[in-house]
Amino acid sequence: MKHKIALLADVHGNATALKAVIDDSIVEGVTDYWFLGDLIMPGPGTNDLFEMLEGAGASVYVRGNWEDSFLDVLKKEVDLHHPTDLYVSKLAHYQCENLKPVYIERIRNLPLHLTKQVNHLSISISHHLPTKSHGGDLWPTNDQKNFDELVKEGVDVAVYAHTHHQLLRYSSEDQLIINPGSIGQPFYKWDSFGKDRRAQYAILEIDDTGVADVRFRKVSYDARQELENARQSNLPFMELYEEMLETGKTYTHDRERLQSLIPKYGYDKDVSAFFERLGTRGE
Numbered sequence: 001m002k003h004k005i006a007l008l009a010d011v012h013g014n015a016t017a018l019k020a021v022i023d024d025s026i027v028e029g030v031t032d033y034w035f036l037g038d039l040i041m042p043g044p045g046t047n048d049l050f051e052m053l054e055g056a057g058a059s060v061y062v063r064g065n066w067e068d069s070f071l072d073v074l075k076k077e078v079d080l081h082h083p084t085d086l087y088v089s090k091l092a093h094y095q096c097e098n099l100k101p102v103y104i105e106r107i108r109n110l111p112l113h114l115t116k117q118v119n120h121l122s123i124s125i126s127h128h129l130p131t132k133s134h135g136g137d138l139w140p141t142n143d144q145k146n147f148d149e150l151v152k153e154g155v156d157v158a159v160y161a162h163t164h165h166q167l168l169r170y171s172s173e174d175q176l177i178i179n180p181g182s183i184g185q186p187f188y189k190w191d192s193f194g195k196d197r198r199a200q201y202a203i204l205e206i207d208d209t210g211v212a213d214v215r216f217r218k219v220s221y222d223a224r225q226e227l228e229n230a231r232q233s234n235l236p237f238m239e240l241y242e243e244m245l246e247t248g249k250t251y252t253h254d255r256e257r258l259q260s261l262i263p264k265y266g267y268d269k270d271v272s273a274f275f276e277r278l279g280t281r282g283e
């Protein structure tokens with residue numbers, strides 16, 4: 001039997017880009033959808049993102065580092081004196097004001113790693129390493145031994161995301177490794193590519209013989225519409241999201257920039273009040 005699987009990842013709250021990708025995948029005749037993590041934050045998308053994946057009939061959803069960060073905030077395992085933690089906490093506050101409880105519960109129950117059998121091929125699915133959603137181990141130019149960690153269980157193919165770079169390479173033993181890139185937040189270090197803001201994903205086609213095709217797709221979408229959605233949703237750290245959409249640069253670890261915005265909008269006070277409510281609800 002022939003399977004055409006759309007590998008989707010790193011939406012980061014950008015529902016406009018996700019919609020464009022799903023529309024493109026329908027034209028491409030995709031038969032299944034696997035989501036490789038980092039659906040929410042820092043963009044404005046909330047329930048709509050989950051509903052789109054459900055509507056498409058996604059059969060896989062693994063936990064990314066941003067889902068882990070969201071859960072850390074709910075457990076109050078953050079340091080609010082640190083601008084990065086305050087940033088993520090305010091974004092998680094925004095999500096909690098919008099997300100249906102069923103989707104928060106979904107996030108709590110996401111697996112870190114899955115193995116799926118498609119025809120005679122065994123495929124490993126994770127956001128980053130099978131044992132760890134975060135870190136820089138699988139940056140495209142890193143050592144081969146890091147990539148061999150993806151195929152330790154003797155799988156035929158490993159798919160991962162997290163680096164926001166489309167990639168196809170092999171393990172030392174010739175197993176196939178695929179990264180579909182990022183839907184909502186692509187970025188490039190190389191200047192000539194920097195203006196290419198299109199949403200990225202991949203289509204993995206498997207037939208009775210084996211891997212028949214791997215196609216890396218890039219899909220245009222209306223970034224102005226996405227910004228308008230962010231404005232209308234009163235997205236926290238709106239300025240940063242606007243810059244991010246234009247350049248791909250992220251501000252998660254930009255202490256100075258975050259520190260300049262936190263008092264300006266009173267995000268620190270919002271988060272303190274949010275944490276008090278979390279405490280009384282015993283979540």
Ligand SMILES: [Mn+2]
Pocket residue numbers: 010038064065066127161162163
């Ligand atoms: Mn990630």
